[in-house]
Amino acid sequence: MKICHNVVTILYGVNPADLHKPDLLHNIYIGLFKHMMEWVEGFLKNHKRQQAFDDAWKEILPYPGFCVPKRAYREVIQ
Amino acid sequence: MRNLGRCIATVLASALRNPDSSQHQDFNIALNCVGALVDFSLMTQYRSHTPDTLTYMERYLQTFHQMKHIFLEFRTSKSTRAEVNRQDRELSRLMANLIAQDAHHISAAQRRRQADQNRLQRVNRQADLHQRENHFNFIKMHYLSHFVSHVRRFGSILMYSTAMGELAHKEEIKEGYRRSNGNNTA
Numbered sequence: 001m002k003i004c005h006n007v008v009t010i011l012y013g014v015n016p017a018d019l020h021k022p023d024l025l026h027n028i029y030i031g032l033f034k035h036m037m038e039w040v041e042g043f044l045k046n047h048k049r050q051q052a053f054d055d056a057w058k059e060i061l062p063y064p065g066f067c068v069p070k071r072a073y074r075e076v077i078q
Numbered sequence: 079m080r081n082l083g084r085c086i087a088t089v090l091a092s093a094l095r096n097p098d099s100s101q102h103q104d105f106n107i108a109l110n111c112v113g114a115l116v117d118f119s120l121m122t123q124y125r126s127h128t129p130d131t132l133t134y135m136e137r138y139l140q141t142f143h144q145m146k147h148i149f150l151e152f153r154t155s156k157s158t159r160a161e162v163n164r165q166d167r168e169l170s171r172l173m174a175n176l177i178a179q180d181a182h183h184i185s186a187a188q189r190r191r192q193a194d195q196n197r198l199q200r201v202n203r204q205a206d207l208h209q210r211e212n213h214f215n216f217i218k219m220h221y222l223s224h225f226v227s228h229v230r231r232f233g234s235i236l237m238y239s240t241a242m243g244e245l246a247h248k249e250e251i252k253e254g255y256r257r258s259n260g261n262n263t264a
Contacts, residue, residue, distance in 0.1 A: 022221065022228050024239040028119045029080050031218040036115060037082070040090060042152030043108055047101060053093035060085050067081055 087116050111145035114138045122225055122235045132226050139222055150212050158211040162204055169200055
């Protein structure tokens, strides 16, 4: 198993559960970005630009460290 | 979703190209708003900060808050939507009753005009309710305002992210469990 060096694992006598942490994963990536996508979709729908958005979404070219989306955002169901 | 942060601004810009003269301003505001939020989220991922980068973070957040009003109409919560629909149904039933009562002593044209008026009234009322009920007061939105002070006090935000722990649940922890006999695991 890989050992992750994180401030939580280094400090002595610290219980990770007690720390107040701004959590990027839950706050930004799957929190605000998700809200933002809802607004953006509503906005695109109002202005009838959804198709253009989907096309642009599918045509992103790959570059290192970036995983290319194969399907449009609307088509992905989670 | 992290991928999304990397490409959303460009994709949106490409989707909103060639706007009409009436859409021009709205599109600009929306693009700036999304761009500011993405910039902010990118800056929160920095491993080290200087006073300058913190000022940038504050400025992006400020820009976002100035521009976010463009998305206000899409901030309708489920309960608000249900409430609006309920009131709308009641209103339409009331209006239908009124029209039915007057039906025998007004002409067809008058009735049609009345129905049009009622429809307009209903739409206005809905817009009004949405205007009144929609807001941006939720906790994740408020939390952004503490990020800068958090960096000053505790250091870079990235190292407090739970992404690493959750990533371990994808492979590493499962691997260990599969090799075990399943007794006393937790």
